[in-house]
Amino acid sequence: MIAVVGGAGQIGSWLVRCLARSGEPFRVIHRGRPSADVARFALDVHSVDLRDAVALQRALAGARVVVNCAIDKTEAPNSSRSVRNNVQACDELIRACVTNRVRRLIHLSSIAVLPPRLTPEVMARPFDYSRERDWYRRVKVATERQMFAARERLEICVIRPSHVYGPTLAWSRLALIRGWRDRVALPDPAVASRCHVVFVNDLVRLIHRWATLGTPPPPMIHAVSPEPVSWAAFYGEHAAAAGLGDPLMFCSVEELRRQSRRAQPSVARRTLRRVRASRLLDPLRTSALVRRVRTAARARASSAPPAARERLIAWPSALELEQYQSSGEFSAEESGLAPRFSYLTTFAEGCRRTAEWYNGRWAALDDTEAACVRELLRATRS
């Protein structure tokens, strides 16, 4: 039996759908309520906080393979607290797996553990971790280290997905939002700008493969489609497939760097953000005054004349600019390609499917209905 920890999350819910269709016996372990995707199925679901050792032990009873897709985002504004919570949860998970004699633990990490600019030199040293300070990278690095440290006690496979795209996923939503609302500023086409992507179906097939295969998996796999995709193609094809026109705009790296520095929040603003993230302000954050100010701001935004809401330029952040200058390629072995697994979805096909989701273009609509729905969505989004 396979236990999917974090089965209601972004990737976890796709894995659950995949397992539900495969007929494999599995159990979903998640904190809180199931997502709408997961609630579609009649499943063996356990609602467990990973830091609750007793409940976790019970939930893992009988599991031969555990896939860990969980990440606790509740304390995201506070990096250190977020790292501490996630490390504690992973500790409990490893302990529960060992106690329950789980045969294999597959841990979903991220390509974000590497420095953002993926050059061949960076990729030659896969354990030189990113030094970026944002909570997500810090959590992913810390938990991945934990997993590697526990390899003596348990068969562990760490999968590092690249930018996972597809219906409902954050990267595709970002591309579609920017494609609809903004002009996306990217480095000149002459600059190497490799975007490492994987379509969500391919990622869950890869996880499924290693969850069900008898032979031991490699200690680490980068889930990256071998098809070369640039950042321009990432934004451009998402927008084109969804009928959003061409949102791309190219500049020199120097210009992007200058604009990125300008767009960076000032020290005062960063301090304010940190203070806001502090728990000290909890009562104030929910006060009637704050609510009134927010409501007024929202009302102002919604009544702003259309001219004020014309396409803005999405200048990259410093981190994005680094990502946009990636040039490295993963070998077939590193990216999990093997005789019994290959990435099936081309980037164009992945974008087409994502656009079907975005545009409500579902299989059962006839042409007239689809045209009406398209018009309604255009009206909504304008």
Next chain:
Amino acid sequence: MADDARHALSTLRRPGPVSVALIGAGNVARTYHLPCVVAAGATVSYVADPDAAARRRASAIVPAAAVVRDITDVGTEVDCAIVCSPPSEHPAHVRWLAERGIPVLCEKPLACTEKDAETLVEIARANGVALQVGYYRRFHPSSARVHTWLRDGTLGRPRRCTIVGGDILHPHGASASLMDPAQSGGGVLMDVGVHVVDRLLSWFDEITVRDYLDDHAGGMEANALARFEGRIRDHTVPLTMLLSRTADLGHQAAVEFDEGTVVCALNAGHVLTVIGPPQGAVAPSRTTVDTGEPRHATDYFADQWAEFVAQLRGESPRVSSLRDAVRTTALVEACYRMRRPLTLPWEVDGLS
């Protein structure tokens, strides 16, 4: 309905502020019902909810109310009750209240089956109490305007109506009962779809289900497509309804007439746009129709509450319709009965 109202008059036991029992203190109760009831000067005497956290939050809004776990602990001296419990519990709760002569404003849907809904209407009638169902969007002025245009021929005859209702439901924001099919009675159709079906019933004389597909796989549907046929006098109109909890589709209805298309926002009661037909190479004209000042959803809940209180005082309801509330449940039930699988084109394929 007139009978209901007359019976309701006799149930209003004492003058002064209306005394209310709130059954179920979840999100809708706290965000919408409580604020507008309090603002209208009513006294919330009881809050009943099995969940301690919900009771605590409600108590913070109405500290003077007696907070109890179960409906059986509610005193029968109250003038009326608002039922905001999960849909599967509506029959038991409405019955309990009606049998004690307490008029009820019940959150949508009235029940999960037509039989239960009809039984509740009968019980309310037999006990002489007012019963109203919380389809607050009926109070949207834009909806009333479309109702008029569908009948007076201002824009010609209606040809087709398409409705989309969809946004990504974040599990942390949803109430626990919403994600439990045993309590909610269904998925996106039972939750969002009932509002849409109720609106269609308010626009057309008759509605018939033609086809229904959803992606339920033993649990509760997250995406659904329903095809209906609407009839106004002797004229029939194809209706398509697309619902989703996994895609941001927005909430809009488009009614296509001979001489233009009316786009109506389902969530904002004052937003109405008329799109003229294309004139050769000239782009279609867009006209925003003035239906009054922008209002918040709470304002429409307040309108709903006002109509309910008017019923207690013996007036007939102007906007809400108990008959349509039963028909809505019947149509939803009919949809589930003729359910076909909806295959989502982006789902997992080719496990290797």
